[in-house]
Amino acid sequence: MDYDVVVVGGSFAGLSAALQLARARRPVLLIDAGQPRNRFAEASHGFLGQDGASPAAIMRDGLRQLSAYPTVDFVHGKATQATAEGQGFKIVFEGTCEALTRRLILATGVTDELPLRSMISRWGVSVLHCPYCHGYEVRDRPIAVIANQPMAAHQGILLPDWGPTTYFTQGLFEPTAEETAHLTARGVRIERTPVVELLGEGQTTRALKLADGREVEAQAVFTAPKTRVTSALAEQLGCAFVDGVTGPHIQVDPMQQTTVTNVFAAGDAAQPMHNATLSSTAGVLAGIAAHRSLIMEAVS
């Protein structure tokens, strides 16, 4: 085998996994296409010791520290194929390059599908997914929650801690009686006419245009995009998926083992709650679990 472990995806989850393995002195290949999910945001928040740092700076530091370990190889590129091969796996990357590995960690993240076109250029700036990540920066401004999935009312119930909130059902996600009571108790206004467009200069939002022509003031828009796991590697290997709130994710056990023996998965691609710290934690677990499985195999 070329490597003990190949890690696909080199962001919060993948770098954290590779770091554990590097420190255990194992030959590791990290393959990363360089498109972390939060790359649209100027700053990342809530990650201990890095609050307010730019996503690019966090990744740069992580990679620099990992590169100091002599057993780590790094490829900037895309892994396109994974197949079972002998006792391990063959990974194809950058078109024609191949690596053989005894263990595989998938940390490829997810890709967001935003519900409105006018959200795309504003994503990560005035269109946001997580109040804990960016709510503080838009505090006290008029906030809109645009429903895009059945749990959206919960986001509406949370957001008044950051600013005056309007919940837009989009005519699709009517809150239950219990949710309506919570929204009302929290002072949230409920609007049933769909938002058709965001208005404002550049990446800012000033107001929302509704289907009936009205404009409603909003300077920050929260929505939960639909997500899909970035990369088909887990499907190619036959890993099982489970439905999360925003889309399917790879099924893992508490030590990040997928349903395919010796394939581990971590980060947004393998959890329903999406957050940098949680992804990093899952990466650490996956790295340790892969390392332990190599040891257990050797002594059994």
Ligand SMILES: Cc1cc2nc3c(=O)[nH]c(=O)nc-3n(C[C@H](O)[C@H](O)[C@H](O)COP(=O)(O)OP(=O)(O)OC[C@H]3O[C@@H](n4cnc5c(N)ncnc54)[C@H](O)[C@@H]3O)c2cc1C
């Ligand atoms: C706009 C925005 C802002 C956010 N802000 C915050 C915040 O402030 N705080 C916070 O805690 N969370 C934040 N998040 C959530 C956070 O970005 C994610 O939880 C975190 O990035 C997930 O880490 P990950 O390692 O699982 O995946 P990602 O960070 O998405 O990284 C996956 C990596 O794998 C690579 N990859 C994918 N497929 C392949 C392949 N086939 N071959 C090689 N490489 C591949 C990608 O290019 C990417 O580099 C934000 C999310 C968004 C959308």
